Amino acid sequence: MFKKIILAEDFQGENQGIAEALREKLAIEDLQNELYCDKAFTRLKVALKNNAPYELLITDLFFEEDHVPRKLTSGSELIKAARALQPNLKIIVHSMENNPLHINTLFKEQKINGYVSKGRKGMLELINAIKEVYHNRTYVSPQLNLTAASNIVELDDFDRAILKELAKGLTKKEVSDKFKKENRTPNSESTIDKRISRLYDEFEAKNTTNLLFKLAKEGRI
Template sequence: MSENIRILMTDDHPLITEGYQNILLATKKEHQNLIIDVASNCDESLKYMNQAEALKRPYNVFFMDISLPASSDGKFNSGEDLAVYARKLFPEAKIVILTMFNEPYRIHHIIKNIAPEGFLIKSDLTSSELASAFQAVLSNPPFYSGSVNSFIRKAISDDIVLDEINRKILYLLSQGIKTKNLKEHIDLSMSAIEKRKKHLKTLFNVEDGNDENLLTEARNNGFI
């Protein structure tokens, strides 16, 4: 018996989405009928999702890149935002994240916010892995690529436990954001941020107060 599988792919590189489509169509099971829509930015993706919801023709699978042109109203700035919206609109759908980002903070944040059924780092990706991931998320999710699994294993086994805010502080510092500007990105007072930084230096045994040494230790422990 034929099974219709509605898919929305969102990526701003047409050659990439064309490649994804060709792989899925070439490796699908005989009873699977793939109906694929393609969006190249947040606005197009939102249009497809809202139309599908209005027509009561929900998507079964979403393939989402993280780095995307923002929506025209400024409310959606990434594939991560779109995935959160898709999860609310189509709670039964499977979400597959495909991204070049492989920083532990981003991986942790995406898993916590979205809990995707599939999570693939593009630098890991092969055609066979994409085909395997697609079938796995349909029947036996989750399917995570090697880099994601390595991060999860390290996070589970690591003795150092950081909450979301501390992870974000480390990530922002690693991106060159100065301590005095952190409060623009984190809803905390300057004194609270300084207190957290002091705690982080204690956790990572950084005694000289140098941010670069803190970042080095955080990298060595896989947190950024």
């Protein structure tokens, strides 16, 4: 069984309840719980630097804002940062999110290992998920139907490159000019415009701002 786990959950009562249950049911030797993504990520960095890395991260997706300044404001951002820091880290999401498109994205693009839906059986499912993930198997709460998102839109490298520049505030023409300077192809303004229009249609976005918002909400960018 995992010996070192870190839990990120912003509701203190739930945070402590989960930690106590896992210690009792699974006899986890080292289980740290944090209310903020930044603090959880700091623990991951320090542990890795000390050659005593965490083996499993359990995180919620949604973290409410308060008076504490934050760099990582969501579970998706924490997962992305943790993956970049420690690619072999096992990750289980424990959240109220039930959108199959978003959950599938977490598996396909952020490479999570398990997804547990919060609810009446959430704790039992979380324990089962930890056991499955420990044995290198994926876990999804049985009540979730991820096949509903089988038509998920995949973003390719060209899509991501365009979106990265749009997020910086560049216009289509400016993106085209930058790609040309970098000798990146395709780079014509018409090609970029067509690709952006396709993304508008696929994500039912009204404009660039709306497109970026939707993709960020789904954890795509």
